[in-house]
Amino acid sequence: MGKITETIKDLIQAELGQNQQYAKGKKHAKIIAVCSQKGGVGKTTTAVNLGSALVKFFNKRVLLTDLDPQGHVEKSLSSIVEEGIDYSPMSEILMAKHGEILDGVVKTSDENLHITPGDKALYETEGQLASKLGREFILQNTFSMAKTHYDFIIIDCPPNLGNLTINALCAADYAVIPCEMSVLAFEGVNDLVDTLETIKTRLNKKLQVLGVLFTRVDGRNITMNELVETNMKKQFKGKIFRSKITVNTALNKAQLEGEPVFDFAPTSSGAVNYEALAKEIVKKVNPEKKVQRVS
Numbered sequence: 264m265g266k267i268t269e270t271i272k273d274l275i276q277a278e279l280g281q282n283q284q285y286a287k288g289k290k291h292a293k294i295i296a297v298c299s300q301k302g303g304v305g306k307t308t309t310a311v312n313l314g315s316a317l318v319k320f321f322n323k324r325v326l327l328t329d330l331d332p333q334g335h336v337e338k339s340l341s342s343i344v345e346e347g348i349d350y351s352p353m354s355e356i357l358m359a360k361h362g363e364i365l366d367g368v369v370k371t372s373d374e375n376l377h378i379t380p381g382d383k384a385l386y387e388t389e390g391q392l393a394s395k396l397g398r399e400f401i402l403q404n405t406f407s408m409a410k411t412h413y414d415f416i417i418i419d420c421p422p423n424l425g426n427l428t429i430n431a432l433c434a435a436d437y438a439v440i441p442c443e444m445s446v447l448a449f450e451g452v453n454d455l456v457d458t459l460e461t462i463k464t465r466l467n468k469k470l471q472v473l474g475v476l477f478t479r480v481d482g483r484n485i486t487m488n489e490l491v492e493t494n495m496k497k498q499f500k501g502k503i504f505r506s507k508i509t510v511n512t513a514l515n516k517a518q519l520e521g522e523p524v525f526d527f528a529p530t531s532s533g534a535v536n537y538e539a540l541a542k543e544i545v546k547k548v549n550p551e552k553k554v555q556r557v558s
């Protein structure tokens with residue numbers, strides 16, 4: 264008898280969608296996709312340290328969603344991710360009929376920083392999404408409950424403009440575009456911004472470029488930096504972050520240690536730069552509110 268009741272309960276829950284098992288929260292998350300079709304430009308470093316800065320200094324609750332099959336978010340935070348927690352892999356959540364991102368969330372030792380762990384099966388998901396009805400909006404649908412529990416959901420995108428990145432951009436309110444200061448990077452950003460415009464027109468009207476972020480800036484290349492910056496500012500008026508991320512080995516070492524840079528080297532330029540970026544972003548998404556830093 265007990266078994267039958269359990270089965271009926273499961274059937275009802277399946278009918279209602281898994282969302283029903285989570286209570287609705289009171290928050291309205293801003294969703295930020297960190298994207299670039301190029302690898303190695305600082306997407307993961309930015310997603311992880313921006314997320315961590317928002318939690319540590321600005322009292323926000325943040326979910327880092329890793330859509331890159333390489334799973335670098337989890338690796339970058341391996342020392343602080345809680346072990347032994349049961350979760351559904353991202354690929355299963357995306358393929359489920361009523362996938363719910365909260366089923367895939369794991370906590371870290373920073374109480375308000377949560378992540379979705381790496382999932383190599385996302386390599387297959389990229390192709391499988393192609394045959395799904397409404398394929399661009401599958402990720403967006405998994406966020407409906409999570410949006411009420413976080414202040415920010417940050418998506419670390421794979422280094423291409425495939426189905427997973429398109430899903431991130433259809434779910435996002437904002438795109439952050441990390442880019443190195445080179446002439447070739449300029450071309451890459453141009454192509455990406457074109458794609459963002461198309462997505463905005465056809466699929467997600469609320470999508471905005473929050474900013475292009477200069478990463479791995481080498482202060483010694485004065486002439487090249489000035490040339491790239493001047494051209495970028497001309498092309499993307501008002502869309503270049505004031506904050507820049509300079510080259511800093513502490514960022515690299517922190518990633519290898521599996522910690523946010525604020526834990527590994529709190530006084531490094533990487534820590535200072537990413538805190539400044541977080542402050543700029545809090546202000547940009549909520550211009551009417553005064554930014555309060557946790558002391």
Ligand SMILES: Nc1ncnc2c1ncn2[C@@H]1O[C@H](COP(=O)(O)OP(=O)(O)O)[C@@H](O)[C@H]1O
Nearest residue numbers: 302303304305306307308479509510511515518
């Ligand atoms: N500002 C920086 N200074 C030094 N190394 C950096 C900086 N930003 C990123 N890196 C390093 O460069 C590599 C690529 O960065 P990553 O964030 O993983 O790029 P992506 O996610 O775009 O592929 C990593 O080893 C990272 O530690």
Ligand SMILES: [Mg+2]
Nearest residue numbers: 306307331335
């Ligand atoms: Mg990455």
